[in-house]
Amino acid sequence: xxxxxxxxxxxxxxxxxxxxxxxxxxxxxxxxxxxxxxxxxxxxxxxxxxxxxxxxxxxxxxxxxxxxxxxxxxxxxxxxxxxxxxxxxxxxxxxxxxxxxxxxxxxxxxxxxxxxxxxxxxxxxxxxxxxxxxxxxxxxxxxxxxxxxxxxxxxxxxxxxxxxxxxxxxxxxxxxxxxxxxxxxxxxxxxxxxxxxxxxxxxxxxxxxxxxxxxxxxxxxxxxxxxxxxxxxxxxxxxxxxxxxxxxxxxxxxxxxxxxxxxxxxxxxxxxxxxxxxxxxxxxxxxxxxxxxxxxxxxxxxxxxxxxxxxxxxxxxxxxxxxxxxxxxxx
Amino acid sequence: xxxxxxxxxxxxxxxxxxxxxxxxxxxxxxxxxxxxxxxxxxxxxxxxxxxxxxxxxxxxxxxxxxxxxxxxxxxxxxxxxxxxxxxxxxxxxxxxxxxxxxxxxxxxxxxxxxxxxxxxxxxxxxxxxxxxxxxxxxxxxxxxxxxxxxxxxxxxxxxxxxxxxxxxxxxxxxxxxxxxxxxxxxxxxxxxxxxxxxxxxxxxxxxxxxxxxxxxxxxxxxxxxxxxxxxxxxxxxxxxxxxxxxxxxxxxxxxxxxxxxxxxxxxxxxxxxxxxxxxxxxxxxxxxxxxxxxxxxxxxxxxxxxxxxxxxxxxxxxxxxxxxxxxxxxx
Numbered sequence: 256x257x258x259x260x261x262x263x264x265x266x267x268x269x270x271x272x273x274x275x276x277x278x279x280x281x282x283x284x285x286x287x288x289x290x291x292x293x294x295x296x297x298x299x300x301x302x303x304x305x306x307x308x309x310x311x312x313x314x315x316x317x318x319x320x321x322x323x324x325x326x327x328x329x330x331x332x333x334x335x336x337x338x339x340x341x342x343x344x345x346x347x348x349x350x351x352x353x354x355x356x357x358x359x360x361x362x363x364x365x366x367x368x369x370x371x372x373x374x375x376x377x378x379x380x381x382x383x384x385x386x387x388x389x390x391x392x393x394x395x396x397x398x399x400x401x402x403x404x405x406x407x408x409x410x411x412x413x414x415x416x417x418x419x420x421x422x423x424x425x426x427x428x429x430x431x432x433x434x435x436x437x438x439x440x441x442x443x444x445x446x447x448x449x450x451x452x453x454x455x456x457x458x459x460x461x462x463x464x465x466x467x468x469x470x471x472x473x474x475x476x477x478x479x480x481x482x483x484x485x486x487x488x489x490x491x492x493x494x495x496x497x498x499x500x501x502x503x504x505x506x507x508x509x510x511x512x513x514x515x516x517x518x519x520x521x522x523x524x525x526x527x528x529x530x531x532x533x534x535x536x537x538x539x540x541x542x543x544x545x546x547x548x549x550x551x552x553x554x555x556x557x558x559x560x561x562x563x564x565x566x567x568x569x570x571x572x573x574x575x576x577x578x579x580x581x582x583x584x585x586x
Numbered sequence: 587x588x589x590x591x592x593x594x595x596x597x598x599x600x601x602x603x604x605x606x607x608x609x610x611x612x613x614x615x616x617x618x619x620x621x622x623x624x625x626x627x628x629x630x631x632x633x634x635x636x637x638x639x640x641x642x643x644x645x646x647x648x649x650x651x652x653x654x655x656x657x658x659x660x661x662x663x664x665x666x667x668x669x670x671x672x673x674x675x676x677x678x679x680x681x682x683x684x685x686x687x688x689x690x691x692x693x694x695x696x697x698x699x700x701x702x703x704x705x706x707x708x709x710x711x712x713x714x715x716x717x718x719x720x721x722x723x724x725x726x727x728x729x730x731x732x733x734x735x736x737x738x739x740x741x742x743x744x745x746x747x748x749x750x751x752x753x754x755x756x757x758x759x760x761x762x763x764x765x766x767x768x769x770x771x772x773x774x775x776x777x778x779x780x781x782x783x784x785x786x787x788x789x790x791x792x793x794x795x796x797x798x799x800x801x802x803x804x805x806x807x808x809x810x811x812x813x814x815x816x817x818x819x820x821x822x823x824x825x826x827x828x829x830x831x832x833x834x835x836x837x838x839x840x841x842x843x844x845x846x847x848x849x850x851x852x853x854x855x856x857x858x859x860x861x862x863x864x865x866x867x868x869x870x871x872x873x874x875x876x877x878x879x880x881x882x883x884x885x886x887x888x889x890x891x892x893x894x895x896x897x898x899x900x901x902x903x904x905x906x907x908x909x910x911x912x913x914x915x916x917x
Contacts, residue, residue, distance in 0.1 A: 299892055
């Protein structure tokens with residue numbers, strides 16, 4: 256979907272935990288909490304708090320308040336998406352809850368863009384994840400100290416928020432491509448990168464074909480959280496489709512941490528990973544013109560611990576946002 | 587949001603379990619399975635199967651195939667919404683996953699309507715719930731035989747699907763009102779009706795005020811799954827707002843089962859409840875003109891078992907769809 260009138264990403268903000276603050280993008284966060292609880296009693300409540308902090312910071316930067324928002328599009332990884340629901344409580348803004356696993360931030364940005372091009376003036380897109388709440392929900396209680404295989408990823412304790420508006424402030428969202436559910440039969444829940452790479456490839460190649468563009472038209476093509484394993488597989492899959500991702504390709508999961516030093520195996524993951532990297536790192540670079548045309552593809556693995564125990568394979572989905580520092584051009 | 591060009595609900599279908607087939611709306615289902623498994627090995631897989639069957643039946647009725655769909659908007663109650671993700675696998679249609687608890691069907695219909703008014707030709711809205719998968723996930727394993735208090739509700743084993751299109755076949759979606767997250771402090775997870783009534787009241791009264799209409803302008807105002815307790819509370823709350831819901835008000839949770847005979851305490855609940863009643867019962871009546879103007883408000887309780895154990899109260903959200911048998915009129 257190419258937007259007839261590109262919409263502005265009016266402002267954005269990112270919030271992270273201690274480990275995220277110690278990574279290469281530490282300086283890009285608007286707020287870093289020194290423990291994992293953000294002053295709350297539980298990790299689940301901490302995740303709601305992160306979303307609130309990210310939203311508040313994004314609103315403050317553009318001089319708007321929550322009451323100026325027409326819609327909130329939000330989601331997270333917790334069962335029943337409670338981080339998002341609880342943080343929207345009290346906002347008095349219509350709330351559209353999403354679940355796209357780790358693809359949620361692009362899903363929220365995409366819907367925000369469609370709405371802001373149409374009926375809405377301002378939309379708020381938010382997503383989050385939390386290492387501690389995700390570990391105990393998806394894998395093992397932290398106290399158990401489960402071993403992590405090399406293909407596993409480290410769920411980011413982070414949240415990103417963006418205000419998407421009808422106005423003239425760069426950067427702009429020029430196009431959105433919602434992805435299809437793809438499943439090539441991966442059933443190892445410690446190898447999410449491999450499970451998600453086919454969906455990223457499907458969305459990216461569909462987008463290139465539909466828009467008659469190719470990887471060289473963009474300064475940066477960035478996936479959400481494929482990690483080292485998934486990023487390599489994506490390059491292979493894209494080559495088969497006839498596209499060379501080349502030097503401009505990166506993955507938020509490889510950007511957030513120093514993999515070896517911070518011991519995150521294949522890289523970062525979680526809704527919060529692409530949400531924070533896009534909001535805190537990529538959008539500001541687009542705003543100042545350091546980046547011109549960027550494709551961001553958040554990737555999600557649509558499994559649950561129950562589906563894995565029931566012998567199901569792991570389908571993936573990937574949603575793409577095409578950003579530009581200028582309102583005209585590209586297409 | 588009043589749609590400048592109302593969109594058509596081109597077709598719809600409902601699928602249910604044995605108990606749903608024995609209820610007063612049994613004849614309105616397109617497909618009833620005599621056990622709870624729909625030929626699958628687990629209840630979770632059965633729920634995916636229900637969504638597939640509902641989608642297939644809706645598509646068959648309007649002579650379209652899955653490849654004619656531009657987007658799927660879907661959600662369910664299972665952790666990580668696996669029923670929806672797995673049933674969308676293989677469809678090759680862009681998939682937008684939603685989580686709005688039991689409000690999901692109206693959320694999906696609302697987004698489908700906005701998209702079909704704009705860029706899309708055809709959207710598929712789907713939602714489901716399953717008594718057995720919901721009980722073991724939210725409450726107790728069925729084998730435990732937990733007692734049910736009078737305010738509790740019976741999760742419907744059902745799915746509803748609707749094709750929302752740019753065309754001239756009645757009925758039409760004339761307006762959509764996405765709701766805010768409301769929380770008046772209910773913390774009893776066996777009293778979802780009370781937890782959700784405030785959000786239904788907020789959405790309904792906002793809609794009446796914004797459109798300068800009142801309950802007497804509609805043949806039927808139907809909430810999703812407030813049950814007997816929640817429906818009474820909604821009437822009270824609406825009276826305080828100055829609106830008398832009167833004789834035209836009903837609740838899908840009160841329509842699906844014969845409460846006493848079928849032992850469902852306060853009524854039916856679950857995404858599948860409003861999805862099946864709207865798809866199987868209300869839309870056909872609108873199509874033949876037996877109903878003219880209908881407001882359907884699906885209601886969701888945005889809690890998780892974890893949030894309840896952590897002492898959180900239960901916020902609700904309610905999304906409204908305004909249907910009409912004619913393209914013109916009302917507003």
